[in-house]
Amino acid sequence: MASLLIKNARSIVTMDADKTVYPGGSLYAEGQEIKAIGVHIPYETADTVIDASGKIVYPGLINTHHHLYQTFTRNIPWAQDCELFDWLLTLYDIWRHMRPEDVYLSALTGLGELLKTGCTTASDHFYCFPDGISGELIDEEIRAAAELGIRFFPTRGSMNLGRSQGGLPPDEVTQSIDVILKDTQRVIETYHDDSRFAMVRVGVAPCSPFSVSEDLLRESAHLARSYGVRLHTHLAETKDEEQFCLEKLGMRPLEYMEKTGWVGSDVWFAHGIYFNKGEISRMGACGCGVAHCPSSNMKLSSGVFPLRDMMEAGVKVGLGVDGSASNDASNLLGEARQAYLLHKLMSGSRGPSAAESLWLGTVGSSRVLGWDDAIGSLEAGKAADLFMIDSRKLEYAGALFDDTALPVVTGISQNVDMTVVGGKIVVRDGRLVGIDEERIAAAAQAAASRMVQVAARHTGVSYMKHRSRS
Template sequence: MSGHQVTVISGATVVTMDQERHEYPVGHVVVDGGRVRSVSPGPYVGTRDDVEVIDATGCVVTPGLVNTHHHLYQWATRGYAVDATLFEWLTELYPIWGNLDEDIIRRAGAAAIGQLARSGCTTVMDHHYVFPRDGGDLLGAEIAAAAEVGVRFFATRGSMDLGESDGGLPPDHVVESIDEILRGTAAAIDRHHDPSPDSLVRVGVAPCSPFSVTADLLREAAALARDRGVRLHTHVAETVDEEDFCRERFGQSPIDYMESLGWLGPDVWFAHGIHFDDNAIRTLARTGTGVAHCPSSNARLGAGICRTRDLLDAGVPVGLGVDGAASNEATSLLEEARHALLFARATGGPTALGVRQALEAATLGGARLLGWDDQIGSLEPGKQADIAVWRTDTMAHAGIADPVAGLVLGTPPPLELSLVAGRPLVRKGRLARVDEATLAAGAAEASTRIEHPPRVLPRV
């Protein structure tokens, strides 16, 4: 699978997620030059010497999964505060996160991205908002980690400027001034953002949350993003505590507060969105603002269950997010599709979310949130060849009547192959471009160093 050779994935059930939602019980996908050339029913028939045919009999082919909310650095702090509320969890972890540096980010980020890739994820979004002084180029480190593993990457330059001394939640030593944040964000866009059709890296603007940033920062961040033509992201309506904070401090609900600051629109998506009332959902729909649903993290922190069915019925764009590994140690994007379906049905009945709707949220829905749906999220001629090939003829899945139901409701099947722009990312369940043992060792080192950073002796 190199050079200009044409690659054909043949004999699988193909789930396209195209406009007509075509599915082929037996079909094939032709990949040429990093893009999908065609998607057709039936096995591939051809004799050209420059065509590599991959026999995918017994597999299901889908678009590569798209993660829309994550914190890669948290791979270094898994297993902390396991029985805590969100605010308790943050209070315990903020001081530890204050020890982040480039090396920790690179090691932890590579392992986290690798695990996401092994769960079928081909596009990784990250929300990095902790920038300790003297930590180095943290955003550059995670972008390098993404390139090493081989995923498509949407980096957001996050920020916090409301520390404890000003009534915020984070300790003062992990917040920045507005001027520092705006300079750092503009520099990240200038250095890393690639808006071209073949882009592997894009950058967005992402102040952390209403309880860790000021209104001035939110206004100026929105203005910067729109001036540079990039997207906006933050946490909103994750907990009842946040609702209380906004009403006590600003006299408004979280969604009304964000609207007053210019933070709604088709270029904006919010993480979590659990505690939206009917008026808030109508406002999101009216403005085209999206929601990254993170069911496993929400459950791990006891934050609540997103009103997914109501959001979709109103026309709100919905994608899925794994969220940081410190609140979702499993870090499996395919599991998020399953949990999104189960939680929706647990609260809304058996028709609250279908298996294909859950898979759509994990693919095309996520691409739409990132503003990348013209290139990824479905298998269509001309789109990027970001593809997942799932083996469904093993004991766990053989004989399941509906292969999409097997994929979403069953145990996550082995990932036979995944491609990003036509290049292998995973082969037979293993990362294709990096050594997994090396990533594991790096992750262990990062976890040790963030808890016990090397002592810096004073200069004499």
């Protein structure tokens, strides 16, 4: 079992229950597990020794919501100024042309960017399965995660309510209930690991109220609970979704989830902007979690998440990047900063401190994923998942007065110096270990260009132009 010693750090920010910070601290791990942490620990050597002089050590960030396949539709001019429903309708016509290799490359790209910005655990919601393409697309993401060394929580998404049945997505990217449930069962049985230091856990994730049927929601919940895995879906993201539910279903989004069995301590929703006070109280009482995605919510003009109301009601809240195409980045440290600034703007003194924003992306996110026994903070007995920044860099000069707040309040360029997952170095000197970044970047851009070009031939849309505002 390999061992790791990090010594002489400027400080170790633990995010434990006491918010302990160890100036001049050290950390020792065997295998994936932290065995000792503090200023004076009884370890002087290990298989890998890192002199962290000048470095600040933080718990690895945890991403609770993403769509990695959307990495290849970032910065598309035709979709840049759309709100959610029009944005989806535009991009479905591109996504329907993705191949298994595109899914693999987009996952390498998105997960690699997450690792380089301090994220050590990432959840992903994969729900788009084009006609005529292998249904085993989520396997490509899992393959990419294993190569990078990131802790991964893919959720097998689904859509079965196409336009011909009154839903939003084109029929060409939906599947039948039988196909969905059979493959979801396969993914769980093949990949899910419920051990504390698992590298892959699996969830069940029908896409949204406007793209799945009531039967699929019920059957998916039953399947997930029969295997003891978690449930995830989009909910209360926009006013359009709320109106859809009221008109088509005769009830508000959360009422629909309650009716179909989609509430409880094993459920987390993405976005959660348009819950009222009573709904927030019910969510807190039953233990639901929410992935807060501030950049995506701002870009798509969706609204502002009621962060303080959620936290005061006991709702579990973590941070998510959301799809790269509604964010244009896979930067969870950036999301912590966005959450900090957005809620300062909207809520003043009720907004989170920088330390609270970091807590959301670490401990808060671990609770949303039901994984707080192993990740989210740096403590003996937990996983050696962490990142480091070098406090001696120019961008931190004049700011070294609060190490906990530092990465949230300073700067926009947020690549970290080192990322460690399960005691293994996966980013060193700001670069992915064992990955040819330039080769992957070139292959990824070529695949993205092909998808857009094929879509343009099929639709006649010039995706490189901005829509007319007339």
